[in-house]
Amino acid sequence: MTSFVRALEVVRGQRGVCRRWRGPTPLAVDSYTGARQGKSPARNAVALVVYSKGFFVKSKRILVTGGAGFLGSHLCDRLVAQKHDVICLDNLFTSQKINIQHLLGKSNFEFIRHDVTHPLWLEVDEIYNAACPAAPGHYQFNPIKTMKTSVMGAINVLGMAKRCKAKVLQFSTSEVYGDPEVHPQPESYRGSVNPIGTRACYDEGKRAAETLFFDYHRSNKVNIRVVRIFNTYGPRMHPYDGRVVSNFIRQALAGEDITIFGDGSQTRSFCYCDDLVDVIIAMMNGPDSFVGPVNIGNPGEFTIKQLAEMVLELVGGKGKLVYKPLPSDDPMQRKPDITLAKTKLGWEPKVQLREGLQKTIAYFKSVNMDDFRAPTPNY
Numbered sequence: 071m072t073s074f075v076r077a078l079e080v081v082r083g084q085r086g087v088c089r090r091w092r093g094p095t096p097l098a099v100d101s102y103t104g105a106r107q108g109k110s111p112a113r114n115a116v117a118l119v120v121y122s123k124g125f126f127v128k129s130k131r132i133l134v135t136g137g138a139g140f141l142g143s144h145l146c147d148r149l150v151a152q153k154h155d156v157i158c159l160d161n162l163f164t165s166q167k168i169n170i171q172h173l174l175g176k177s178n179f180e181f182i183r184h185d186v187t188h189p190l191w192l193e194v195d196e197i198y199n200a201a202c203p204a205a206p207g208h209y210q211f212n213p214i215k216t217m218k219t220s221v222m223g224a225i226n227v228l229g230m231a232k233r234c235k236a237k238v239l240q241f242s243t244s245e246v247y248g249d250p251e252v253h254p255q256p257e258s259y260r261g262s263v264n265p266i267g268t269r270a271c272y273d274e275g276k277r278a279a280e281t282l283f284f285d286y287h288r289s290n291k292v293n294i295r296v297v298r299i300f301n302t303y304g305p306r307m308h309p310y311d312g313r314v315v316s317n318f319i320r321q322a323l324a325g326e327d328i329t330i331f332g333d334g335s336q337t338r339s340f341c342y343c344d345d346l347v348d349v350i351i352a353m354m355n356g357p358d359s360f361v362g363p364v365n366i367g368n369p370g371e372f373t374i375k376q377l378a379e380m381v382l383e384l385v386g387g388k389g390k391l392v393y394k395p396l397p398s399d400d401p402m403q404r405k406p407d408i409t410l411a412k413t414k415l416g417w418e419p420k421v422q423l424r425e426g427l428q429k430t431i432a433y434f435k436s437v438n439m440d441d442f443r444a445p446t447p448n449y
């Protein structure tokens with residue numbers, strides 16, 4: 071037990087970690103990890119009420135798939151700090167252990183290298199399903215695998231959630247709106263996706279995953295949450311990720327030219343990762359009656375050229391803007407309508423683009439590029 075933990079109490083018969091405990095005697099809780107040992111983690115689980123920063127928090131067993139990735143690792147940080155028992159599962163396709171290295175020695179964190187397309191068997195209370203390559207270059211590298219990751223990954227986490235009676239939250243995406251004709255995009259908009267294009271493996275995979283989530287919810291009463299995430303950026307984006315923010319910062323810091331695809335007039339709305347983690351956790355902990363889908367993003371809208379100019383200004387890079395062909399089906403505009411998140415979750419983003427870029431640039435300056443290998447040649 072860390073010294074931070076002041077008080078513990080065995081809780082029996084409540085919803086949550088100890089829901090499945092049927093034993094006649096209370097378990098010893100002299101050790102956080104010790105409490106989980108035994109024949110079956112589910113049957114031996116205890117709920118710990120942990121004194122943390124002045125209030126009591128019930129510790130839950132939480133699985134984060136894709137937990138070593140950019141967003142997953144920030145989520146793991148927050149859940150570990152909240153003293154939950156966190157299992158990070160990842161096949162390290164588009165991430166590296168470096169993102170979670172600082173968590174590896176902690177008693178309430180464990181890492182499993184596993185692929186979500188294969189069945190999972192764990193006992194948990196909550197699942198955040200973030201496993202999926204997110205950058206176009208990398209998800210298009212093996213499109214069939216990308217579709218399998220979304221669809222089979224969803225089936226596997228939903229099956230597990232059904233068996234464990236766990237809550238499960240899906241990291242969906244603004245890509246379900248495709249190249250939208252409605253602007254900004256509300257959740258009620260059904261999208262304009264090319265089902266046979268090069269982005270379809272991701273877009274349609276995520277749409278199918280949403281379908282599975284809602285069918286498991288309706289048919290099997292699985293307790294779900296679905297969030298549609300708009301472009302999010304920040305420290306721990308893989309430098310060879312290939313997404314626009316990481317590309318522009320890496321290029322600017324190296325003094326290279328900045329590659330703008332198309333004429334740079336297409337727009338995106340950029341959300342800083344800390345804002346996203348706040349609302350993802352709020353959504354998971356919100357009422358069971360509000361399952362989503364809910365848009366998560368920063369409504370500030372910028373052209374890609376404006377983004378390039380801001381990065382160059384902040385880095386003081388010597389490169390110039392160079393123009394490359396626009397990839398097929400690249401959406402021309404994107405901006406979330408976040409009325410639902412504001413109303414239902416009382417959330418809105420706090421970090422504006424300039425401030426978030428400064429933090430991200432500081433991170434990129436702090437890492438050694440030689441520590442990173444490109445996930446695929448497409449960045």
Ligand code: NAD
Pocket residue numbers: 135136137138139140141142159160161162163164165166184185186187199200201202203204205219241242243244298299300301302303308
């Ligand atoms: P990321 O690539 O850093 O993280 C994805 C993680 O999933 C990586 O660690 C990767 O190794 C892992 N992964 C991929 N395939 C896997 C598999 N088959 N089995 C196990 N692990 C696998 O990207 P991210 O930006 O952190 O995205 C996280 C999630 O959020 C993704 O589901 C993505 O679709 C979603 N999302 C992100 C954004 C964004 O702007 N960052 C926007 C919309 C949706």
Ligand code: UDP
Pocket residue numbers: 205206301312313314315317318329330331332336338374396397400401
């Ligand atoms: N983009 C760009 N240069 C790059 C990488 C991306 O101009 O080096 C453009 C891309 O064509 C798209 C936008 O930036 O219009 C956002 O791309 P990203 O891959 O980050 O996300 P997504 O297209 O999935 O929103």
